[in-house]
Amino acid sequence: MRALFSVLYPVISITVFGLYPSMTIGPKEGWQVYSSAQDADGRCICTVVAPEQNLCSRDAKGRQLRQLLEKVQNMSQSIEVLNLRTQRDFQYVMKMENQMKGLRTKFRQIEDDRKTIMARNFQELKEKMDELQPLIPVLEQYKTDAQLISSFKEEIRNLSMVLAAIQEEMGAYDYDELYQRVLKLDRRLRNCMGKLTCGKLMKITGPVTIKTSGTRFGAWMTDPQASQRNNRVWYMDSYTNSKIVREYKTMEDFVANVVSRTYNLPFKWEGTGHMVYNGSLYYNKYQSNIIVKYSFETGQVLAQRALEYAGFHNTYPYSWGGYSDIDIMADELGMWLVYASNQNAGNIVIAQMDPDTLEVQKTWSTEYSKRNAGESFMICGTLYITNSHLTGAKVYYSYSTKTSSYEYTDIPFHNQYFHISMLDYNARERALYAWNNGHQVLFNVTLFHVIKTEDD
Numbered sequence: 001m002r003a004l005f006s007v008l009y010p011v012i013s014i015t016v017f018g019l020y021p022s023m024t025i026g027p028k029e030g031w032q033v034y035s036s037a038q039d040a041d042g043r044c045i046c047t048v049v050a051p052e053q054n055l056c057s058r059d060a061k062g063r064q065l066r067q068l069l070e071k072v073q074n075m076s077q078s079i080e081v082l083n084l085r086t087q088r089d090f091q092y093v094m095k096m097e098n099q100m101k102g103l104r105t106k107f108r109q110i111e112d113d114r115k116t117i118m119a120r121n122f123q124e125l126k127e128k129m130d131e132l133q134p135l136i137p138v139l140e141q142y143k144t145d146a147q148l149i150s151s152f153k154e155e156i157r158n159l160s161m162v163l164a165a166i167q168e169e170m171g172a173y174d175y176d177e178l179y180q181r182v183l184k185l186d187r188r189l190r191n192c193m194g195k196l197t198c199g200k201l202m203k204i205t206g207p208v209t210i211k212t213s214g215t216r217f218g219a220w221m222t223d224p225q226a227s228q229r230n231n232r233v234w235y236m237d238s239y240t241n242s243k244i245v246r247e248y249k250t251m252e253d254f255v256a257n258v259v260s261r262t263y264n265l266p267f268k269w270e271g272t273g274h275m276v277y278n279g280s281l282y283y284n285k286y287q288s289n290i291i292v293k294y295s296f297e298t299g300q301v302l303a304q305r306a307l308e309y310a311g312f313h314n315t316y317p318y319s320w321g322g323y324s325d326i327d328i329m330a331d332e333l334g335m336w337l338v339y340a341s342n343q344n345a346g347n348i349v350i351a352q353m354d355p356d357t358l359e360v361q362k363t364w365s366t367e368y369s370k371r372n373a374g375e376s377f378m379i380c381g382t383l384y385i386t387n388s389h390l391t392g393a394k395v396y397y398s399y400s401t402k403t404s405s406y407e408y409t410d411i412p413f414h415n416q417y418f419h420i421s422m423l424d425y426n427a428r429e430r431a432l433y434a435w436n437n438g439h440q441v442l443f444n445v446t447l448f449h450v451i452k453t454e455d456d
Contacts, residue, residue, distance in 0.1 A: 198332055198380030199447030201395065204413035207434065207441035211255055214238070217272060217322050217421040218435045220254075224330055224428040225278040232260075239272050239322040239421065240286065247296070266301055267292060270313065272422040272435065273327030277335060277355055284326040287313050291328065291337070291358050305358035307351070309341040316340030316370040320389040320421055325370075328353075331378040332427045338383065340370035348373065350383055350401060366399050366406060375423035377432060379447070384409070389420045413443060 214237040221234055233254040235246040243265040248254040268286035275282045280302060281294045289310040293303040310326055316339065317324040327338040337351040337360070350364040366383070374389035387396035395411035417437035424433050425445070432443035 200382070201379055201384055201398070201409075201411060201445060202448050203446035204395070204411055204432065204443050205446070206443040207414060207416055207436070208443075209416070209439055209441050210251070211440045212438060213257070213440065214435075214438055216419065216438050217320075218438075219272040219274050219422045219424075220435060220440050221274070221276050221424060221433055222426060222429065223276045223279065224426045226428070228428075234276050234281070236269065236272075236274055239324070240270055241268060243268050245281065263294075263296065263299070265292075265294060271317070271322060271324040271326060273324060273329075273338075273424075275328040275330050275335070275424070277330050280355075282328045282335070282355075282358075284312070284323075284328070289326065289339075291326070291353075293355075293358060303356070303358050307337060307339060307360070309343050310337075310339040310349075311341060311346075311370075316346050318376075318389065319371060319374050320419070322421060324421070327376060329376075329378045329424060330427065331380060331425055333381045336378050336383075338376055338378075346370055348376070348383070348385070348399075350399065352401070364399065364401050364404060368397050368399070368406075375420055377423055377425040379425050379427075379445070384411075386420075386423070391415050391418050393420065416441065 214235075217239040218235075218237045220236070222231065226232070231250050233248040233251060235248070235254070236242070237244075245263040245265060246259050247261040247263065248258065249260045253260065263281075265281075265283075269283045270286045270288075271284050273284065276296075279296055281296065283292055283294070284290070285292050285304070289307045289312040291305050291307055292301060294300070295302050307326060312323070312325045314321060314323050315325055318327075325339060329336040329338060333352075335353045335355045337353050339349055339351070340346050341349055344365045346369055348366045348368050348370050350366065351360045352362050353360055368385055372387070374386035374393050376383055376385045378384075381401045383399045383401070384395050385397040385399075386393045393415050394413065395409050397406060398409050399406040415436065417439045419437040420434055421437075422433070422435035425431075426433055429442075430445060430447070432445060434441050434443060
């Protein structure tokens with residue numbers, strides 16, 4: 001084998017270019033290229049050159065050379081096939097690599113989506129827990145209410161047994177006698193109440209929320225001149241741009257929203273200082289200082305009169321605005337108008353009004369700015385003014401029409417819903433009616449009374 005390579009070395013040359021792709025080596029003169037191989041990028045990696053076929057053709061060594069050349073050609077072809085396969089495999093590997101990259105991206109996206117979904121599900125669960133959290137004290141209250149109801153049932157059962165025993169012991173004559181004693185006691189109590197003179201406001205308690213309805217501003221009232229059996233309620237939502245008045249037969253119907261009648265007034269109202277007095281509605285006509293008296297019975301306007309010098313349409317409203325320039329009131333002594341004028345430098349003016357003719361009978365000028373007042377109401381001829389319509393309001397100032405004098409007061413009350421747009425006194429109920437931020441509420445008042453005796 002060593003001798004064979006010694007013989008062939010002068011006549012055949014295999015040149016490898018793989019390490020030097022930039023070099024170009026040509027065959028020597030009288031030699032020819034038999035085969036060459038290239039890589040995937042087209043670079044030559046080997047070249048086979050040999051003498052021309054007519055050289056040494058008759059030599060036995062030439063036959064060996066030709067056989068060797070055939071083997072080299074076969075090797076070259078195998079190398080080309082291998083190169084093609086390598087290129088195809090390389091492309092397949094590149095394709096697989098791209099697919100792997102795509103899968104890696106998809107897996108990363110799925111992982112991110114999983115985290116997002118888990119976060120969203122966690123947030124939904126948290127929101128559900130936040131919604132359920134307030135129900136815990138409610139459920140606790142239900143437990144308390146259930147115990148209280150059971151206690152009530154037990155008390156009613158015991159009371160029923162006691163009443164049944166008393167009824168068995170009492171005859172018909174005894175019952176009638178007891179009933180007459182109750183009526184007599186009621187007459188004595190009413191007679192005593194009739195001897196109470198007008199009192200001075202000492203305390204405000206409550207409120208009691210009767211209903212939640214309507215807009216943020218409005219007015220509701222009962223008739224202080226009506227009989228004890230007449231408990232109709234009137235309801236006027238909003239402070240302007242409306243003419244609809246709703247009537248309810250009783251306070252229970254008002255709470256249940258059972259409307260008995262609806263009135264369409266001939267003129268729109270302005271503000272919330274309306275008053276129902278002796279079967280008629282008194283209100284401020286829209287964009288004017290005119291007072292209108294409207295009869296619920298006939299559905300007609302009974303009287304109209306302009307309130308001289310009175311500001312209107314947000315010229316001198318209460319601190320909350322709402323065209324509350326003119327406030328119509330009633331107390332134990334009759335009907336009143338509260339407003340402000342340029343002549344009194346925007347300060348509050350009190351006027352006593354004839355309920356039939358709407359004529360002003362007498363006026364009193366105060367030194368309290370109408371725009372700085374939250375609301376006001378009359379009790380026994382004295383005007384009481386609050387210092388704000390918001391939280392922390394209190395009765396801060398009072399003016400007596402009897403003595404034409406004023407004093408600063410400090411009577412707090414609970415502004416439960418933070419915004420009062422109507423506050424009126426009802427002499428029959430001895431209570432304050434208020435519209436508190438869409439809630440209809442009642443305040444109880446405590447008056448300092450002087451009882452007249454037979455010697456007075």
